[in-house]
Amino acid sequence: MSVDSPREIGERIAAHRRARRLTQTGLAAAAHVSYATVRSVERGARRPSDDVLEAIADALHVDAAQLRTGYVGAERRVHRALPALSEAIVGYDLPLGPPIRPPGQLADEIATATGWRLSAQYGRIAHAAPGLLADAIRYVHTAPGAEHRYAARMLASAARTADALAYKHGAHDLSARLIDLMRWAADRAADPLVQATASYVRTETFFAARAHAAGLVSLERAVDAAPPPTGRTEAAVLGALHMRAAVVAGRAGSADAADTHLARARELGDQVEREGTYLGTTFGPASVRIHEVSVAVSLGPEHVDRALRAAHAWKPNTDLPAERRSGYYIELARAQEWAGRPTDAFDSLKAARAVAPQHTREHPWAREVARNLRRFHRSDAESLSHFARWVGAA
Structure with a gap:
């Protein structure tokens, strides 16, 4: 049961509706519910059912958990989706025919799902990810030669988004398989930036196993193999690797290595200048500052003063992805x-x-x-x- 009152739920819905510049009539039409329902819910006169809440959330392009604190429908959808994800990838190396979606639509939907990942809308990903993965795999196998690398980049992105469901919800074996698929796709993309991003994501397997020393070795190899930071995207991808290496080094108990990687990430953040999302990973000065806190916490309680200093009189801007904040x-x-x-x-x-x-x-x-x-x-x-x-x- 939600701890929120009907009035609190209604006020959140109204705030999101106004932010999207929708009238109550417009929201009702988009959600396929009656105007009277929207009006009574926003006034707090009625507690929305799960079906009504999800319909309104979809119309507002938010997750239902952002409207009702105790809502757990998204978690149920995620856990129902995990077997479908496993089925979608079990034969990823086998050609099974053409995708259902045309390439342009597939690319758009994968990009939308990436946005859901960054904003931690896992319930929405759960609905879409199995089908997107299946089509992305089929596209890799059927794409004309000139499109093959493009298809492989799309598959790497789709696998990463699906991995967010598995890893965040404790399905670490499935997460590892999805990361293997991402690395397989990255190799076929023959793009060193996509390969570096796959190495960044692979660190989750080391986190899950608490194999932090091995994770640090893996990331340092990825740093050495990454393209030089000649442009903003190259600098951001390399900087993200250094940020994650700093955290892994902290968890491995290597303060010197953590500081070295964090200092390099800070230099690259200054080079990038502004926060942005590069190949699905957010990087910039604000992300580096967040990782200063992460590194101090990773080093343990004896570094608590360092964590609090890094966070003093600062909070992340709302432009940063919700998951990172x-x-x-x-x-x-x-x-x-x-x-x-x-x-x-x-x-x-x-x-x-x-x-x-x-x-x-x-x-x-x-x-x-x-x-x-x-x-x-x-x-x-x-x-x-x-x-x-x-x-x-x-």
């Missing part, structure tokens, strides 16, 4: 909890949930911090108890 607040909450600042830690968890509820709900560190706050700070407000139940830490 949510991750920042979760890691900051961990540092604040270590520092004995439970109120600040809970505020950061709430900020993470407001930005990307599905990402926060599935993040093990969000559960860990919420569990610790309840265990060691018995005077918590009732809202913390609600949050802990929602995130699965109760």
Whole structure:
């Protein structure tokens, strides 16, 4: 059950509707519900059912979890989609005929799904990803010679988006298989930037196995193989590798390596100058600053002051993807909890949930911090108890 009142849900819906410059009549038409339903929901006179909530969320181009805090339909859709993803990729090396979608439509839909990944809208990805993967695989096998590399780049992007579902929801074996598919596609794209991006994503397998030393070796090889940073895209791809290498080095307990990679990422961030998304990865000065907090937290509680200094009087701009902003607040909450600042830690968890509820709900560190706050700070407000139940830490 949602902890939100019908009025709170209605106010969120109304805010998103106005942001999209829709009237209530326009929203009703887009969602295929009655005007009376939209009006009563926005006034708080009616709690929307799951079906109505999802229809309104789709019309507003947001995930339903952004409208109702306790909504878990997206998680159910994700877990139902995992077997379909496995089926879609099991014969990826076998030609099974032409894709259903024409190449232009397939490219557009994969790009849309990439946007959903960056904004942590996993429920929407779950609906689309199996079909997109199946068509992207078929396109690789049937594309004319001149289009083959283009098709392979599309498949690498589709596999990465599908991997977000598997990895974030704990299906690490499936995640590893999707990453293998991404690397297979990247090799066929014969594009060193796509190959570098695949190496960046491959680090998830090392995170999942806690094999941080091996992960650092893998990333440092990718850094050596990456194209020189002669342009903005090349600098961003290389900078992202250094950012991730810094975090992996921190988790491996190598502070010197972490600092070296972070310093190089900072230089490349300055070279890129402005934040942007490059081959599906966000990079720029703000991302580097977020990773300064990540590296300090990865190094452990004895580096908590460093994490808090990096975060002092700063917060990520709303132009950054929701998943990255949510991750920042979760890691900051961990540092604040270590520092004995439970109120600040809970505020950061709430900020993470407001930005990307599905990402926060599935993040093990969000559960860990919420569990610790309840265990060691018995005077918590009732809202913390609600949050802990929602995130699965109760």
